[in-house]
Amino acid sequence: MARSTWLKGLGIAAVAGVLVTGGMYLYGSSSGHVPPATVDFAKLSPEEQGRLYKRGEQVFRAGDCAACHSSPQTGAQLAGGVPMVTPMGALYGTNISPSREHGIGNWSADDLYRAVAAGMAPGRKNLYPAMPYASYHQIARGDVDALWVWLMKQPAVEVANKPNEMHFPFNIRPAVALWNVIARPSAKEFTGPGDEPARGKYLVDVLGHCAECHSPRSKATFAMDSSRYLEGNTIEGSYAPALTPDALNARGWTKQDLVRFFRSGLSPQGVMTFRMADVLEHSTSRMPQEDLSAMAAYLTQNREMPGPKVKAATGQVNAKGENLYLGLCAGCHGAQGQGQPHSSVPMSTNTTAMFPTSINLIRVIREGVPERDLAHGERMQAMPGFADKLSHEEMADLVNYMRQTWGDQPGNVTALEVADHTKTIEHSQ
Amino acid sequence: MQDRIQFSATINRKKVGPVDVPKDLMMIEFLQEYVGMNGTRLGCGQGVCRACTIIVDDPDKGAITVPACVTGVTWLNGKTVRTIEGIASVDDKGVVHPSPMQKAFLEHYAFQCGYCTPGFVNAATVLMEKLQKHPVPADDVEQVVEQQLEPHICRCTGYVRYYNAVRDVILKTPGLTTGRRTKEVLNNG
Numbered sequence: 001m002a003r004s005t006w007l008k009g010l011g012i013a014a015v016a017g018v019l020v021t022g023g024m025y026l027y028g029s030s031s032g033h034v035p036p037a038t039v040d041f042a043k044l045s046p047e048e049q050g051r052l053y054k055r056g057e058q059v060f061r062a063g064d065c066a067a068c069h070s071s072p073q074t075g076a077q078l079a080g081g082v083p084m085v086t087p088m089g090a091l092y093g094t095n096i097s098p099s100r101e102h103g104i105g106n107w108s109a110d111d112l113y114r115a116v117a118a119g120m121a122p123g124r125k126n127l128y129p130a131m132p133y134a135s136y137h138q139i140a141r142g143d144v145d146a147l148w149v150w151l152m153k154q155p156a157v158e159v160a161n162k163p164n165e166m167h168f169p170f171n172i173r174p175a176v177a178l179w180n181v182i183a184r185p186s187a188k189e190f191t192g193p194g195d196e197p198a199r200g201k202y203l204v205d206v207l208g209h210c211a212e213c214h215s216p217r218s219k220a221t222f223a224m225d226s227s228r229y230l231e232g233n234t235i236e237g238s239y240a241p242a243l244t245p246d247a248l249n250a251r252g253w254t255k256q257d258l259v260r261f262f263r264s265g266l267s268p269q270g271v272m273t274f275r276m277a278d279v280l281e282h283s284t285s286r287m288p289q290e291d292l293s294a295m296a297a298y299l300t301q302n303r304e305m306p307g308p309k310v311k312a313a314t315g316q317v318n319a320k321g322e323n324l325y326l327g328l329c330a331g332c333h334g335a336q337g338q339g340q341p342h343s344s345v346p347m348s349t350n351t352t353a354m355f356p357t358s359i360n361l362i363r364v365i366r367e368g369v370p371e372r373d374l375a376h377g378e379r380m381q382a383m384p385g386f387a388d389k390l391s392h393e394e395m396a397d398l399v400n401y402m403r404q405t406w407g408d409q410p411g412n413v414t415a416l417e418v419a420d421h422t423k424t425i426e427h428s429q
Numbered sequence: 430m431q432d433r434i435q436f437s438a439t440i441n442r443k444k445v446g447p448v449d450v451p452k453d454l455m456m457i458e459f460l461q462e463y464v465g466m467n468g469t470r471l472g473c474g475q476g477v478c479r480a481c482t483i484i485v486d487d488p489d490k491g492a493i494t495v496p497a498c499v500t501g502v503t504w505l506n507g508k509t510v511r512t513i514e515g516i517a518s519v520d521d522k523g524v525v526h527p528s529p530m531q532k533a534f535l536e537h538y539a540f541q542c543g544y545c546t547p548g549f550v551n552a553a554t555v556l557m558e559k560l561q562k563h564p565v566p567a568d569d570v571e572q573v574v575e576q577q578l579e580p581h582i583c584r585c586t587g588y589v590r591y592y593n594a595v596r597d598v599i600l601k602t603p604g605l606t607t608g609r610r611t612k613e614v615l616n617n618g
Contacts (some may be wrong), residue, residue: 324503324504327500327503331476332476381441384476388490
């Protein structure tokens with residue numbers, strides 16, 4: 001009798017489990033409400049086509065689609081193939097060219113909206129949230145329509161997608177639907193007052209999806225932690241710094257310098273590096289000045305900020321670190337960290353030494369930075385890597401000296417911390 | 430924090446110093462202005478052209494090259510350094526004998542104005558010393574030569590004669606390569 005009750009209970013629990021999981025799957029793999037298209041694509045005049053095409057390219061740039069959907073091998077803009085290394089495995093950007101076989105040539109504008117705003121590809125296929133639909137969910141339908149027009153007029157690239165390399169159980173794609181139930185915000189068009197900061201918020205939060213890297217993520221779900229919005233996050237082996245107005249102010253940013261940084265990749269606060277180098281190349285350097293200004297207005301909340309200022313050193317600076325700086329760095333960056341225009345960035349106002357973590361400083365010193373044409377005439381010469389010249393102890397001394405001298409940070413980085421950061425950096429590559 | 434340091438180093442097998450120098454002094458200035466060694470050339474002053482390349486002999490890591498224009502005395506203090514002045518040997522009678530690499534550069538007419546040559550000589554010398562410890566297959570010589578010399582800029586020649594000279598010295602010196610050479614040796618300079 002007791003045995004049959006127990007079996008009955010187990011049966012009910014199993015059925016309930018299947019029903020709940022099934023319900024979650026159905027909800028998490030639905031696209032929700034799809035707003036109607038803003039234009040009738042069959043009846044577009046050449047002028048309207050032209051207007052949409054131009055706007056579509058701007059959406060493509062502001063959304064930084066190319067950073068993941070360009071081929072790292074050939075540079076083909078929509079071919080896909082850029083790897084994104086996550087703790088759950090590696091994902092590769094897909095082919096979004098109008099190829100009917102490999103790309104999105106068979107997609108309607110509604111399909112594109114579902115993919116961008118809800119993370120659902122045709123055939124009830126869940127996209128991994130590396131596609132930032134958790135940010136794009138507020139995209140304007142008109143922007144999707146324009147993007148569709150632009151995408152469909154690009155050359156088809158007949159290149160197959162590279163299979164993802166996710167670890168079990170993350171390689172079970174339908175399981176993303178369960179993640180969606182917990183973490184996916186519903187697709188709903190962004191609304192704002194229509195002023196410059198509101199436009200900036202739309203560009204930062206929705207199209208630019210800045211919070212995907214610059215907000216910490218929940219340890220349980222790996223979703224963006226909205227309670228720590230833009231408070232900075234270590235991701236892919238580097239620190240994406242805090243972008244709150246207070247944090248920007250503390251690091252010596254101004255609205256004007258942010259615009260300059262977005263446009264040319266360079267400002268007294270530093271140079272775009274790591275993933276931001278791609279953001280500069282594909283996105284911000286190609287955005288209209290008024291959009292860059294709107295982003296800066298939103299991020300600074302239009303606050304007057306004093307700008308870059310050389311800070312006083314914190315305590316007795318690390319003497320061994322100073323010798324290393326003068327011996328290995330000062331030849332280009334200057335004994336006082338003054339730098340050289342258009343070739344070596346100044347350290348005295350560089351924000352990298354000001355971050356709460358030393359990982360970026362360690363990474364740049366270890367790996368160096370390749371010679372780069374930035375944008376709009378700005379450029380930087382190559383910085384060599386010093387991994388073979390510095391032990392972890394020496395790296396800690398050097399990093400402590402720089403953080404104390406210019407970063408307003410304590411000189412408390414240890415060799416053990418350098419080893420940990422080095423492991424994180426190596427794991428991300 | 431003091432603004433000056435007492436700098437000592439072993440340069441071309443001779444002890445130098447201690448010399449009282451500004452702590453932010455770059456090595457090229459020390460060589461040219463403090464000890465009268467003008468063979469190391471200042472080119473770009475930014476560590477890019479490698480005309481100023483000198484050799485640092487590390488007891489653990491072996492010989493490495495650094496650009497003297499952006500390498501400060503604080504990092505080289507106490508270290509063992511070789512400059513272009515220390516590459517050729519001098520016999521008992523005071524006759525100077527160029528190193529095999531220097532001879533090869535002369536034989537190949539590898540340089541014209543010669544401004545970048547000290548850097549090429551030092552980089553190629555370090556490559557030969559590396560190959561003595563870690564020989565490479567004879568067919569890979571061009572590849573390692575290009576890897577080693579690629580950062581060095583020469584504005585007169587087309588690099589080909591420099592590269593050919595280094596390749597020939599490596600192929601002719603026993604112990605630097607392994608296996609038989611199967612590729613044709615081309616002198617397309």
